Amino acid sequence: MDMSRVADQGLVLLGCGKIGSAMLAGWLEHGLPSASVWVIDPNPSDWLRAQGVNINTPLPERPAVVLVAVKPQMMGEALPAIQALGGGGTLFISVAAGTSIATFERVLGAGTPIIRAMPNTPAAIRQGISALIGNASTSGSDMTLAEGLLSAIGDTVRLQDEAQMDAVTGLSGSGPAYVFHLIETLAAAGEAQGLPHDLAMRLAKATVAGAGALAIASEEDPSQLRINVTSPNGTTQAALEVLMHEQEGFPNLLHRAVKAATDRSKELSGE
Ligand SMILES: NC(=O)C1=CN([C@@H]2O[C@H](COP(=O)(O)OP(=O)(O)OC[C@H]3O[C@@H](n4cnc5c(N)ncnc54)[C@H](O)[C@@H]3O)[C@@H](O)[C@H]2O)C=CC1
Ligand SMILES: O=C(O)[C@@H]1CCC=N1
Secondary structure, eight states: OOOHHHHHHOEEEEOOSHHHHHHHHHHHHTTOOGGGEEEEOSSOOHHHHTTTOEESSOOOSSOSEEEEOSOGGGHHHHGGGTGGGOSSSSEEEEOOTTOOHHHHHHHHOTTSOEEEEEOOGGGGGTOEEEEEEEOTTOOHHHHHHHHHHHHTTEEEEEOSOTTHHHHHIIIIISHHHHHHHHHHHHHHHHHHTTOOHHHHHHHHHHHHHHHHHHHHHOSSOHHHHHHHHOOTTSHHHHHHHHHTOTTTSHHHHHHHHHHHHHHHHHHHHHO
């Protein structure tokens, strides 16, 4: 992506923790000069201090982009620091779960271009996926700029409606944690069947990574890929009879987990 507008006018990060750092790392690797980045964060990490960016110094007058990456609970305390940049000219991108566009419009003014995006932590190795939706003041070139920035850390998708953001958060925003827990529990299950811990963990990580990569690369859909592993009356069938059980298996469990995350996202927008 062409970073020249952002490099010339500057990019401000409000909050630079796990997800802000993952995004910043991607942009610096894509050639964004560190001198063009201003970070507001009361607790800058050692990694951030080593990047040569401006930390907690006065902001440029009209930066190209402000990225909001603080926890939703910190929003009220954090937003006043960038409120003066609202009103047009600067594009705001928020990755905060459960903080609506209307909340930002109340603070920054409805004429401010605001894009809500939901990335995920594989962004740290440029394998994230981010879903985006903009407000009425967002132009086509604002969307293109936001997609360009987010494509530096993985894939992007546009949403039709802001209401989809709660379910997106429950699926792909929080989803990496479900997969990490799958790896933990798959390895533990292998240990329970007699494998040493390190071997079980290595097999579990490679199995999840390889299956994920095959699901992306293959023209067959995941259900066919599952069938391809399953010999009639073999070992996989024995396991899938447990995992695909309507009430006690994955279908009900994941339905409940994604619903809980989606509901929590809705709750956060009301807090
Ligand atoms: N971690 C994840 O997987 C994802 C997180 N998000 C969203 O990103 C946001 C940040 O999450 P994380 O990076 O995980 O949290 P984090 O806790 O790692 O980072 C938050 C950062 O905000 C800073 N901060 C606290 N008060 C501040 C203030 N008043 N002004 C400026 N900075 C302040 C903290 O020092 C910290 O560095 C949240 O809103 C979360 O919903 C979105 C997608 C994925
Ligand atoms: O757990 C959370 O609230 C954030 C949003 C998506 C991932 N982490």
